[in-house]
Amino acid sequence: MTSPFDRIRPAAVTPRQVTDLALAFGLAVPGSDATVTCVASDNRVVADGDLFVALPGTRAHGARFAADAVARGATAVLTDAEGAALLAGPAGDAGDESRAGDESRAAPGTGLGVPVLVAPDPRSILGRVAAWVVGNPADRLMTFGVTGTNGKTTTTYQLAHLLRALGWKGGLVGTVETRSGDRVLPSRLTTPEAADLQAVLAAMLEDEVRTLAMEVSSHALAQHRADGIVFGVAGFTNLSQDHLDFHGDLESYFATKKQLFTPAHARRGVVTADDPWGVRLAQESEVPVATLSTTGTATTTDAADWVVTDVAPSGTGSAFTVTHRDGRTLRTSTSLPGAYNVANAALALVMVLEGGADVRDVAEALDASGGLAATVPGRMEVVATSPRVVVDFAHNTEALALALDALRPTTAGRLAVVFGATGDRDPGKRPLMGAAAVAGADVVYVTDDDPHDEDPAAVRAAVLDGARAELVLGDRDVTLHEVAPREEAIRAAVRDAAPADTVLVAGRGHETIQEIAGVDHALDDRVEARAALAARGDAVMVPAQVTGKQHERTTA
Ligand SMILES: CC(=O)N[C@H]1[C@@H](OP(=O)(O)OP(=O)(O)OC[C@H]2O[C@@H](n3ccc(=O)[nH]c3=O)[C@H](O)[C@@H]2O)O[C@H](CO)[C@@H](O)[C@@H]1O[C@H](C)C(=O)N[C@@H](C)C(=O)N[C@H](CCC(=O)O)C(=O)O
Ligand SMILES: Nc1ncnc2c1ncn2[C@@H]1O[C@H](COP(=O)(O)OP(=O)(O)OP(=O)(O)O)[C@@H](O)[C@H]1O
Numbered sequence: 301m302t303s304p305f306d307r308i309r310p311a312a313v314t315p316r317q318v319t320d321l322a323l324a325f326g327l328a329v330p331g332s333d334a335t336v337t338c339v340a341s342d343n344r345v346v347a348d349g350d351l352f353v354a355l356p357g358t359r360a361h362g363a364r365f366a367a368d369a370v371a372r373g374a375t376a377v378l379t380d381a382e383g384a385a386l387l388a389g390p391a392g393d394a395g396d397e398s399r400a401g402d403e404s405r406a407a408p409g410t411g412l413g414v415p416v417l418v419a420p421d422p423r424s425i426l427g428r429v430a431a432w433v434v435g436n437p438a439d440r441l442m443t444f445g446v447t448g449t450n451g452k453t454t455t456t457y458q459l460a461h462l463l464r465a466l467g468w469k470g471g472l473v474g475t476v477e478t479r480s481g482d483r484v485l486p487s488r489l490t491t492p493e494a495a496d497l498q499a500v501l502a503a504m505l506e507d508e509v510r511t512l513a514m515e516v517s518s519h520a521l522a523q524h525r526a527d528g529i530v531f532g533v534a535g536f537t538n539l540s541q542d543h544l545d546f547h548g549d550l551e552s553y554f555a556t557k558k559q560l561f562t563p564a565h566a567r568r569g570v571v572t573a574d575d576p577w578g579v580r581l582a583q584e585s586e587v588p589v590a591t592l593s594t595t596g597t598a599t600t601t602d603a604a605d606w607v608v609t610d611v612a613p614s615g616t617g618s619a620f621t622v623t624h625r626d627g628r629t630l631r632t633s634t635s636l637p638g639a640y641n642v643a644n645a646a647l648a649l650v651m652v653l654e655g656g657a658d659v660r661d662v663a664e665a666l667d668a669s670g671g672l673a674a675t676v677p678g679r680m681e682v683v684a685t686s687p688r689v690v691v692d693f694a695h696n697t698e699a700l701a702l703a704l705d706a707l708r709p710t711t712a713g714r715l716a717v718v719f720g721a722t723g724d725r726d727p728g729k730r731p732l733m734g735a736a737a738v739a740g741a742d743v744v745y746v747t748d749d750d751p752h753d754e755d756p757a758a759v760r761a762a763v764l765d766g767a768r769a770e771l772v773l774g775d776r777d778v779t780l781h782e783v784a785p786r787e788e789a790i791r792a793a794v795r796d797a798a799p800a801d802t803v804l805v806a807g808r809g810h811e812t813i814q815e816i817a818g819v820d821h822a823l824d825d826r827v828e829a830r831a832a833l834a835a836r837g838d839a840v841m842v843p844a845q846v847t848g849k850q851h852e853r854t855t856a
Contacts, residue, residue: 305342305344305345306485307345307485307496307499307500308478308480308483308485308499308500308503309338309347309499309500309502309503310338310434310499310502310503310505310506311503311506312506313337313338313433313434313435313502314337314435315335315336315337315349316335316336316337316432316433317333317334317335318330318332318334318335318336318351318375318376318415318417319331319332319333321336321351321376321417321429321432321433322417324432325419325425325428325429325432327378327417327418327419328417328418330376330415330416330417331415332376332414332415334375334376334414334415335349335375336349336350336351336375336376336433337349337350337433337434338350338351338433338434338495338499338502339351339352339353339426339429339430339433339434339494339495339498339499340352340353340369340374340495340496340499341353341354341355341362341426341493341494341495341496342362342365342493343362343365343366343368343369343372343374345496346368346369346372346373346374347372347373348372348373348375349373349375350369350373350374350375351374351375351376351377351378351429351433352365352366352369352370352374352376352377352378353377353378353379353422353426353429353430353495354366354369354377354378354379354380354383354387354422355379355380355383355422355423355426356380356382356383356423361382361383361386362379362383363377363379363382363383363384363386363387364386366379366383366387366412367412370412370413370414374414375414376414376415376416376417377412377414377415377416377417378416378417378418378419378422378426378429379416379417379418379419379422380418380419380420380421380422381418381420383418383422384416384418387411387412387416423523423524424524424527425524425527426493426494426495426524426527427494427497427498427524427525427526427527427528427529428527428528429528430494430495430497430498430499430528431498431501431527431528431529432528433498434498434499434501434502435502436528437498437501437502437504437505438501438512438528438529438530439530440505441471441501441504441505441509441510441511441512442463442468442510442511442512442532442655443511443512443514443529443530443531443532443533444456444459444463444511444512444513444514444531444532444533444534444535444651444652444655445514445515445516445526445529445531445533445534445535445560445565445566446459446513446514446515446516446534446535446536446537446647446651447515447516447517447518447521447534447535447536447537447557447560448535448536448537448538448539448557448572449537449538449539449540450537450538450540450640450698450699451537451538451640451643451644451647452474452475452490452515452516452517452537453474453475453476453490453515453676453679453693454636454641454644454674454676454679455535455537455644455645455647455648456472456473456474456513456514456515456648457472457474457513457674457675457676457679458634458644458645458647458648458649458672458674459513459648459651459652460472460479460513460674461648461669461672461673461674462648462649462652462662462665462666462669462672463511463513463652464669465665465666465668465669466652466657466661466662466665467665468510468511469481469507469508469509469510469511470509470510470511470512470513471500471501471504471507471509471511471512471513472512472513472514473487473491473492473497473500473512473513473514473515474487474490474491474513474514474515475487475490475515475810476676476677476678476810477677478492478500480500480503480504480507480509481504481507481508481509482507483503483507489517489519489520490515490517490519490520491514491515491516491517491519491520491525491526492525493525494524494525494526494527494528497525497526497528497529498528501529514526514529514531516531516534516560518546518553518556518557519546521556521557521559521560521565522546522556526560526565527564527565529565530563530564530565530566530567531560531565531566531567532566532567532568532655533566533567533568533569533570533651533652533654533655534560534561534565534566534568534569534570534587535569535570535571535572535647535648535651536557536560536561536569536570536571536572536578536581537572537643537644537647538572538574538575538577538578538643539553539554539557539575539577539578540575540698554577554580554581557581558581558584558585561581561584561585561586561587561589562586562587563586563587566587567587568587568588568589568590568654569585569587569588569589569590570589570590570591570592570606570647570650570651570654571585571589571590571591571592572591572592572593572594572643572646572647573591573592573593573603573604574593574594574595574643578591579591590605590606590650590654591603591604591605591606592604592605592606592607592608592646592647592650593606593607593608594608594639594642594643594646594647595608595639595643596608596609604625605624605625606622606623606624606625606646606650607622607623607625608620608621608622608642608643608646609621609623610631611639611642613709613710614633614671615633615635616635616636616637616682616710617633617634617635617636617637617638617641617642618633618634618637618638618639618641618642619631619632619633619671620632620633620634620642620645620646622646622649622650624653628653628659629659630649630659630662630663630666632645632649632663632666632667632671632672633670633671633672633673634671634672634673635670635671635672635673635675636674636676636679636680637680637706637707637709637710638680638702638703638705638706638707639702639705639706640702640706641680641706645671645672648672649662649666649672675845677809677810677845678691678692678693678808678809678810678811678825678826679692679693679809679810680692680703680706681809681810681826681845682842683826683829683830683833683841683842684829684830684833684839684840684841684842685840685841685842686799686800686838686839686840687713687794687797687798687799687800687801687802687803687839688707688710688711688801688802688803689794689797689802689803689805689829689833689839690707690802690803690804690805691805691806691808691809691825691826691829692804692805692806692807692809693806693807693808693809693810694719694806694807695722695749695806695807695808695809696729696733697729697732697733697735697736700717700719700733700736700737700740700806700807701736701739701740703804703806704717704736704737704740704741704804705740707802707804708740710802711800711801711802712800713797713798713799713800713801713802714742714743714797714798714801714802715740715741715742715743715801715802715804716741716742716743716744716745716793716796716797716801716802716803716804717737717740717741717743717744717745717803717804717805717806718745718747718786718789718790718793718803718804718805718806719733719737719745719746719747719749719804719805719806719807720746720747720748720749720756720759720760720763720786720807721733721749721759721762721763722749722750722751722752722759723749723750723751723752723753723754723755723756723759724751724752724753724754725752727762730759730762730763730765730766731762731763731765731766731767731769732766733763733766734746734762734763734764734765734766734767734768734769734770735766735767735769735770737767738766738767738770738771738774738776738778738780739770739774741778741804742776742777742778742779743778743779743781743793743796744767744778744779744780744781745781745782745783745789745792745793746760746763746764746767746780746781746782746783746789747760747782747783747784747785747786747788747789747790748760748784748785748786748814748816749786749807749808749814750808750814750815750816751815751816751817752815752816752817753817753818756784756816757784760782760784764780764782767780768780786814786823786825786828787823787828790805790825790828790829790832791828791831791832791835793805793832794829794832794833794835794836794839795832795835795836799838803829805825805828805829808823808825809825811823811824811825812824826844830844
């Protein structure tokens with residue numbers, strides 16, 4: 301059983317002098333012979349020899365936890381003026397602003413018993429500091445970073461699959477899990493905090509990992525979490541409205557994503573130019589980029605460096621051809637359904653080719669490994685083939701519509717969907733999701749997602765409003781059910797499905813915790829679906845994937 305504060309860290313790192321660290325980053329030298337071997341920005345993960353970086357936050361200042369960090373073995377602290385003032389106050393937490401004073405000087409004696417470095421904005425140097433302490437591990441890895449609104453996780457798994465097929469031991473960092481060779485840890489964030497990230501990269505070198513496939517979220521770019529890595533190849537999937545609570549507007553969201561395509565973050569890039577944001581990113585990128593067109597849109601296809609053509613059904617997914625304007629070409633397939641999964645697979649493929657891999661080697665590796673055949677936890681994850689039951693992370697209107705579209709061509713019988721909307725977030729999307737479900741499925745089960753602090757019945761009612769409106773407008777024969785709790789809805793959908801039907805359980809993907817009124821409940825759609833399938837007695841199931849986040853079924 302893992303705890304949220306477990307982390308993958310290097311076993312042996314050469315100690316670095318705190319004095320050298322101060323000199324390297326232009327900070328006041330503390331007059332101490334202390335050394336550090338790794339960095340932590342949360343006291344709960346501190347181990348012996350760590351530099352504890354005390355950051356200001358929205359809920360607390362990290363300096364409040366410095367004493368505990370030292371008790372756990374931290375040998376130095378880096379903080380800002382506010383943190384230094386907190387440390388200099390009575391009992392180490394007085395917060396006397398007047399003592400923060402000159403930011404370029406080391407903090408006065410704090411009673412912590414370890415040197416305290418002070419920087420004006422420690423978050424902005426944390427990535428580079430953490431990298432420096434553990435020996436800049438990213439410089440010794442072949443690194444691929446993926447950003448975009450949708451498709452980061454899937455593309456990253458396809459990258460990892462292809463790199464492994466090429467014979468390179470790989471590491472992976474993203475929403476679902478972090479992998480260093482055989483070590484796997486469930487993720488809390490899509491892109492970890494800089495200190496945790498650099499610790500993982502250093503561990504990867506110890507595990508003889510050669511390549512890194514990593515998701516880079518917009519939050520991470522805004523908060524400098526990926527500083528200290530210059531990706532060999534950065535990739536862009538797409539951009540649509542999301543996270544505006546954090547970024548303010550779409551333009552700022554785009555500007556943040558664009559930072560990945562600057563020399564501080566990447567040497568070169570591959571940009572999927574299927575949407576106008578991709579076209580613009582290719583024009584405004586500060587590093588050389590190759591463009592990729594996957595949808596055959598005339599405006600982008602003519603101008604793109606790489607083009608996807610000849611998409612055809614293949615098994616559960618699609619076969620497709622990728623061709624460069626210089627004539628290099630390769631035909632392969634992805635086992636994941638839907639046009640957007642061709643885009644994700646093609647991006648992964650082109651990133652590896654732009655990273656310098658030979659097209660013949662890649663073709664050979666793909667032939668030997670069944671194409672871009674990564675299975676991605678909770679992304680179009682097939683739990684059973686008869687009836688077909690698929691668990692997907694689609695949790696907004698666009699993704700839900702695309703997921704249903706993707707499954708329709710390979711569904712011989714009826715297509716059912718089980719989904720809900722999240723409480724406390726974006727109420728505007730609830731009726732839209734209801735309408736998208738009725739427009740795309742034949743049987744719709746409206747249920748709960750994460751209600752958070754809202755009344756789940758009220759959230760379902762808003763979804764049902766949109767679903768009923770679409771029922772009236774549309775001319776298809778759709779059956780609409782409201783079933784709660786979610787486990788019961790999954791049970792009903794699986795029980796009522798005919799062998800040729802498909803049941804899409806959408807919205808929670810790999811997640812294993814459902815939050816209701818501040819209480820976490822164990823809930824894994826895959827585990828619930830398996831139990832319901834077993835109860836039927838006639839289902840053809842697919843063996844469970846082992847992922848770090850799965851748990852035993854605890855609900856009735
Ligand atoms: C907006 C945002 O990103 N906030 C992150 C930020 O929180 P914060 O500034 O409020 O920090 P805080 O809780 O006040 O704590 C301040 C400092 O004290 C430390 N601390 C705090 C408590 C304690 O007991 N001990 C301790 O040392 C914290 O580690 C932190 O360094 O720093 C925290 C510590 O690392 C993060 O957990 C937190 O992520 C929150 C939970 C979050 O939900 N982030 C999401 C929005 C996010 O980053 N998402 C993207 C993916 C988006 C996508 O879907 O594409 C991601 O990369 O995951
Ligand atoms: N290229 C794409 N375009 C549009 N939708 C996509 C694309 N790839 C995946 N999706 C949809 O988005 C959902 C999330 O996919 P994935 O986890 O790969 O993206 P992500 O960028 O990592 O998202 P998140 O940050 O929310 O984890 C999938 O379950 C699927 O429904």
